Amino acid sequence: MREEDVETAIKVVVVGNGAVGKSSMIQRYCKGIFTKDYKKTIGVDFLERQIEVNNEDIRLMLWDTAGQEEFDAITKAYYRGAQACVLVFSTTDRQSFEAIESWKGKVEDECGDIPTVLVQNKIDLVEDAKVETEEADTLAKKLKLRFYRTSVKDNLNVEDVFRYLADKYLERVQAMVEEEPQTNQPKIGMFNTVTSNANSSAKKKEDNGTITLSGPNKRRTHGKKNPLSMLGKCQLL
Numbered sequence: 001m002r003e004e005d006v007e008t009a010i011k012v013v014v015v016g017n018g019a020v021g022k023s024s025m026i027q028r029y030c031k032g033i034f035t036k037d038y039k040k041t042i043g044v045d046f047l048e049r050q051i052e053v054n055n056e057d058i059r060l061m062l063w064d065t066a067g068q069e070e071f072d073a074i075t076k077a078y079y080r081g082a083q084a085c086v087l088v089f090s091t092t093d094r095q096s097f098e099a100i101e102s103w104k105g106k107v108e109d110e111c112g113d114i115p116t117v118l119v120q121n122k123i124d125l126v127e128d129a130k131v132e133t134e135e136a137d138t139l140a141k142k143l144k145l146r147f148y149r150t151s152v153k154d155n156l157n158v159e160d161v162f163r164y165l166a167d168k169y170l171e172r173v174q175a176m177v178e179e180e181p182q183t184n185q186p187k188i189g190m191f192n193t194v195t196s197n198a199n200s201s202a203k204k205k206e207d208n209g210t211i212t213l214s215g216p217n218k219r220r221t222h223g224k225k226n227p228l229s230m231l232g233k234c235q236l237l
């Protein structure tokens with residue numbers, strides 16, 4: 001395998017209370033659709049989308065985790081190996097706002113300090129808001145997080161959230177490469193990728209309901225040089 005044949009993939013976890021719009025956000029971003037129905041996520045699920053950053057193909061693997069506390073034990077295991085995180089609360093749900101710091105802590109426990117954004121979703125329902133604009137701004141400042149207000153329904157700012165995370169992640173990788181140019185061992189996760197279809201899912205549901213990823217695979221990038229490939233590969237989970 002040539003170095004330039006390795007594609008970069010970023011595992012992003014999307015977390016927050018139930019019904020804030022996590023699944024909807026991922027569906028909007030990966031499939032371009034929005035549905036009004038609420039179907040609570042059981043455990044975890046993921047979708048992926050490929051984007052181009054600095055002339056490189058980057059595959060974002062978006063992990064949708066259940067917001068209901070009853071699934072905490074399962075979902076935490078899936079935070080492992082995440083390289084970026086979206087913390088979501090809803091404009092119309094005060095509790096979901098108050099739970100943000102706790103969600104941040106859960107992700108940090110498993111992943112350490114990874115690029116993270118704070119998202120206030122459902123801003124189309126601003127007339128029903130249970131969170132003041134200033135409160136949300138203050139929380140973002142306190143947690144030192146980039147803050148986006150989105151409406152998945154109206155497709156507002158959703159693209160920006162994931163673009164920011166991809167940029168931020170690549171910035172960190174680049175800084176790491178510059179610091180330690182000789183090393184082949186990544187300090188933060190990167191792995192060879194599985195499939196190339198933006199909407200395809202690389203997960204496999206086993207009989208016991210566990211979702212596992214297929215083993216590392218490579219995808220040709222038609223000789224396009226990928227400077228990130230020098231970091232080699234590592235395990236996803």
Ligand SMILES: Nc1nc2c(ncn2[C@@H]2O[C@H](COP(=O)(O)OP(=O)(O)OP(=O)(O)O)[C@@H](O)[C@H]2O)c(=O)[nH]1
Binds near residue numbers: 021023035066067124
């Ligand atoms: N008005 C409005 N409704 C939204 C928006 N985003 C999501 N919804 C609705 O909110 C409800 C919950 O959305 P989900 O995406 O299922 O929420 P979730 O966070 O994945 O919920 P869990 O799976 O329980 O964790 C659904 O009825 C969506 O249609 C939005 O931006 N505006």
